[in-house]
Every structure is written in structure tokens, then in C-alpha cells.
Amino acid sequence: MTTAVTSITPKIAPPPPEPAPAEPNYLNVNYSLWGWLTTVDHKRIGILYLISITVFFLAGGIAAGIVRLNLLSPDGAIINEDAYNRAFTAHGVLMLFFFLIPAVPAVLGNFLIPMMIGAKDLAFPKLNLASWYVFMVGAAFGVYAILNGGIDTGWTLYPPYSSRSSQSNVVPGVFGVFISGFSSIMTGLNIMVTVHKMRAPGMTWGRLPLFVWSLYATSLIQLLGTPVVAITTVLLMVERVAGIGIFDPLIGGDPVLFQHLFWFYSHPAVYIMILPGMGVVSEVLTCFSRKNIFGYQAVAWSSMGIAVVGFMLWAHHMFVAGISYYSALLFSFLSMLVAVPSAIKVFNWTGTLYKGSITFQAPMLFALGFVVLFVIGGLTGLFLATLGTDIHLHDTYFVVAHFHFVMVGGMVLGYMAGIHFWWPKMTGRMYSDWWSRVAAAIIIVGFFLTFVPQFMMGYHGMPRRYPNYPQEFQVYNVMSTAGASILGLGYLLPACYLTLSLFFGKKATGNPWSATGLEWQSPSPPPLFNFDEAHMPVVVCGPYEYSLGIDQMGRGLPEGPGLGTPNDPSDKHGESSAPGPMKKETEVVG
């Protein structure tokens, strides 16, 4: 057969020698679309989540842009009041339920938890895949509700407006939230069981990376909080569809009960959104200051403290909803209490930085941004936890600015730090060092310009969710919108250079940051089952032995390229370089 063909075709040069087959890794084995959609590999599922939530982040960002543009003028610059209500609800629902909650747990948690504890996969790989499909089904309902007219209740969905009066797509939107909640439970359950049962030999609880501790605490909240909001949304849907229910006073119910049930989840949910970011920061700060974490136990247990105390202070959202004076007092006290573990973390991070050999690659810039913005967000939270000041500040832009400092300044920057830190591991490529630093700077500047004016106008009395405002607030609103456009540009930059790095980026080594965690002991990108099957990792020491210069398996850390000239100007347009030399002798802990 072959000879017959060659006889009638013209003679051609012999084919070039076949290129050496690439090392098999999780990306290049079975990479058909079907292979991706039926994968049970935790790393691929993490990537599937990454792609989906990036789309939702973009959509939520567009909604935010509409809101900010409309607020340019006191009478509403581009849309009417009704459309404005739908725009800010779309922003809230998309960002909270379809971006922030799955952001770190489902993307980085999925990808990294098994690798960090030395396991081949999560405990329940099929459940993990199911969680992504459930998430997408929930998101489909949410997106349908938003595109097909929108929801105008705000993301908090308070009845009786949401159950009786609203003329918008409350039911499909709420149903989407209900369904996506199950995906959150599945991810949390999977991570918890994995951390309990799948740790490599020698990986004791005291040697777990702090990212794992923070995800464990997050998963606890997902597991115990999400079902409560699930039942609450069911009750809300029953009330709206069947006209029978337990919240609407017209039919015998009490709307404050909804607020209790809603915030019983939705307050702990803000810790779902911030704890994983704190875990990322602990990893990044230690690596880029070449030091052991200051106070490992304190940082680890403060995550659990936040998770536990976080369940007991939901009613501080309801100080003006008519709850009793004494319960308000108790909830105010508990809200102050949760600041303690958060402060412990900040102090320990500062202690970690002290006398460290700090270098300022993009992950570090984002992580430092996180610490600064989180401190501002946290301190302004105390104003709101105080009963007297909350009456003045409740439902104003002060609240909006406060939680944006924590959610965007905290979690989005934490997520960015994580993506930049583990991007080489996930994709096997380095991104542009210079552009990533520029993006970090633009995001932080844009962020400040967007939200600091909101503190000002909130303090002066501008209520949140209002499309119109007195002339005197315009200067703040214009500043805020200007900042938002800078922030938007800042977010577009990583989308560009990270995508470009996939095609043009330099190949990453297994451990480009010279970090200590187990995930860096495997090639980039990792093979299908994370580690060489014949040599599964055995852990001999704590997670941050930078001062000893050894990884968790007790091997020496590599000396990455560019060592010794971390901030060399000639490297300005080059690729990310490894952190600086380990010249500081720091105390050895553990």
C-alpha cells in the first residue's frame, strides 16, 4: 500500500525527525474537549472553574461599570432607576455567588490542596467534577435571570419586596443561587475529607501549609453555612410561587426572620470570601521574604477562630431592623471579637516581613496590597460593629466602601496574588514580570481612588443603592468612577499578559520561586497524578523552612535564574525572576 502511494507521488525530502515527545503532564494527555468535560483530575477541574469564574468576573465587572457610569450625574447619567436596580443586583449576585465564593476554594483550592498535602487527587474526584457541573447549572439560571430582564431586589433578596412586590426574575435568580450553593458544599466537603484522610506520610497537622489551614476553615463554613441559605431560598421561592410562606407579614410571617436566616449564612460567607485570600497571603509573604512564618500556630488557629466566631455575629447586619437592644449588644461584642483573630494574622504577617529578604515580584505586590487594604477594610468594620455609629453609617456608601475594601481589596487581590504565584505551576509558563508589576500598581491605585471617596460620601450620608443624589456628592462620585475605570484597566492587563504567556511565555521550571511547598516539588505543569508514582512525597519538616533553605521533603531549594539581582533594571522587560538571595540568617522555627 505504502509503496503504491509513493510510486505515484513525487519524491520529497524525508520528513524532519519527530520532535522529542513532551513530558506527559495533566495538560497534554487526552486534551480533547470531551477529555476536559469528563475529567476527574482535580487540576483540570480547577482550570475549568478558573475559566468559568473569569467570565463571571468580567460580567460582574461590566455591571459595576454600568452602576458607576450612571452615578456620574446626580440624576442618573445613562439608565433609568429600574434598570439601575437591576444593574447593581446583577453586580452583587454575579460577584458574590459566581465569583468570590468559588474563586480561591474552587480554583486554587482544587488545584493545590492535593498537591500541597502530597495526595494524588481529592478524596472524591467524581463529586468534584459534579460540583463544577452543578455550579454551571446554577450559573445558567442566574445568568438567565439577569439577561432576561434582571432582578431588582439587591443581592440580599429581602422579603416582602422580593416575595410579593418585585416584578423581576426573582425565582430563577434565587434558584440559581440555591443550586450553586450545592457546588460550594461539594467543594468544601471534598477539601475537608481530603485534608483529614489523604495527607502524605509525615504531613502532620502542624506541617500543613497555612493555605491548607485557611481552606479547611473555609470549607467548614461552606459545609455548615450554605445549607441554611439553601433552605432560606427554598422558603423564599415557595412564598413567591405559591403565595404561602413564613416571611411575608400579610400572610402571617415575619420578614426579620428571613434576615436572620439569610445572614446566618451570608455573614459567614464573607469569611468564605476572605479566609482563602489570607491563606494565599501566608504562602506568598513567606516565599518572597524568605522567612518562616512568624507564629505558625497562631496563624493556623486564627483561621479556625474566624470560622467559628464568624458563625455567631450575623445579626450585626440587622442593628436597625428592630432586633432587641440586648441581642444587638451581644452581636456587637461578638463582631468586635472576630477582629481579634484577623488582627493576629496581620501582626504575624508583619512579623514575618520583619528583617526578611523581601523582593517585589507581582505576587508579593498583590499580597502586600492585600494586607494594607484588608487592614483598612477591617478597621472600618469596627465603626459598623459599634451600635451607635452603625445607626449613622448603616446602608450608606460607608458600608459599600468597607466591604469592597475587604472583598475586592482583600479577596480579589489575594486571588490575584495566588494566580500570579501559582500560574507557572498551573500552566508551565512564566508571565511578564514588568507588566505584572505594573498591573499590581494600577489595580491598587485604581482601587484607592474608587473606594476612598465612597467612605467620604457614605460618612456624609449618601445611602447605598440610590440612583440619584444631591449635587454635593457629585465630586466624590466622579472620583470614584474615575478610579473604577483605572481599576478596570488594571484587571484587563493580567487577562492579556497571562493569556499571552500561555503562547509566548518562557517555560517555567518546577520551582521558579524557589518555594518550599510540596506542590513545587513536582514538574510544571504537574503530571497526571501530581507526583512520580514510584516516589510519592514524604514530609520531614514544616512548610516554610526558607531560613534552612530546604523544602518540605528536606531537599535543598533551587537557585532560580536571576538570583542575586532581583531588581536588576536590565531585567525590566524580562521574565519573572526568582526572589533574592537568602542572605539573612533568620531564626529557625520547628
Next chain:
Amino acid sequence: MSANTHSTVLKHHFGDLEQQHASERLGMWMFLATEVLFFGGLFGAYACYRLWYAAEFEYASSFMNLKFASINTVFLVTSSLTMTLAIRCAKLGDKAGLYRNLLLTFALGSAFMVLKGFEYAEDFHEHILPGTSSFGGEIKHDAEAQGLDTGKVRLFLCFYYIMTGIHGVHIIIGLGCILWLVQQTYANKIPPENYSTVEVVSLYWHLVDAIWLFLMPMLYLAGAHIHHVAH
């Protein structure tokens, strides 16, 4: 415990069977914690209103069919016994016994749902319904005669339908899981080493039973069943 069964039962990402079973068990226990919180929201809401509107809740509860509920309780508690016996059979490799106990559990669970269906039909017939217009008959008449707030009586009925409805959905899911176990037994996929599959389903089934043991007194025993023995 031949090496052959080992390799088919043990999933690749676990080190050994013990680890796999422990993970499956822990996963189910955590899911049960989720379920407790899911019903916990309802129980919390019920508790508030029960305290505030005690008279109406006791009144409405007295219209619930205690006879059906008692028989149903016996069905569910017995099904928990047969489910547990099924684990024992699975562990011993007694395939016939496993079939028998799984099918018995299925039958008892189905009997619960059938009886529940009859109960709903009766409630419907007697207008024991929470809707503003569908609510009526004796329960409404007597409530008005006694000067009770019918809105709060209907509130109780909301809880009754939502709680038993969601519980019923859980029973149906449990029945599906039991049928799946029967199919797995038929396909020889539950050798003694893999008994934990039966155990995990049984954990879920017991939880659904346990929730009924809370629902039963909350809904059926909150009020005295004196003034309408005719039911």
C-alpha cells in the same frame, strides 16, 4: 480478600482500602452535618413561631392525623433496623440476606411515602391547606370560633407542608440510593471488602429517619388530639 478484588474495589488515588473506607464514611458524616443545618434553618424558624403563636400552633397540630404518623414512624424505625442488617450481610458476604434486607428497607420506605400520600389527600379533602383561598372547612371554622388568628394557623400548615415535603424528597432520594445498592449487589460490585458503600447509604437513611423523629412530635404532638376524635 484476594488481590483481584482489591484492585477493582480500591480506587487509584487511595493508598489502601482502610483509607478509602474512612474517607467515604467521613464524607458522608460531613454531608449529614450539612443536612442537619439544612433542616436546622427550618427547625429554628419553627421554634420562633411556636413560641410566639403557641395557641395557634397547638390548635393546628391537633388537626394532624396522628394515626398515619404513628404507623409511619414504625415503618421508618423498622427500616433503619433492616438497613443495619443489610450492612451486616454485606460484611459477611451474605448476598441473599443483603438483597432481602435492602428490599425490605425499600418496601418500608415506600410504604411510608404511600401512607404520606393518603394523608396529604385527606388533608386536601378537609381543606387543611395553607393558601389564603384553599384554607377552610372545620379547621378554619373552629379557629374563628375560638378567636384564633387564622393567619398563624396557616403559618403552621406552611411548616407542615414544607417540612414533610422536603423530608419526603429526602426519602425518595434514599429509596433511589437503596435501589442503586440492589443493582450494585446484582452486578457483584459489593464484595465484603466494599461493604462501606452500604454503610454510607445507611448513614444517610438513618439521618432521614432521625429527622422524622423530630418532625413527628413538632408537627403531630404539639397539640392535644381531643376535640375531633372522629378523624
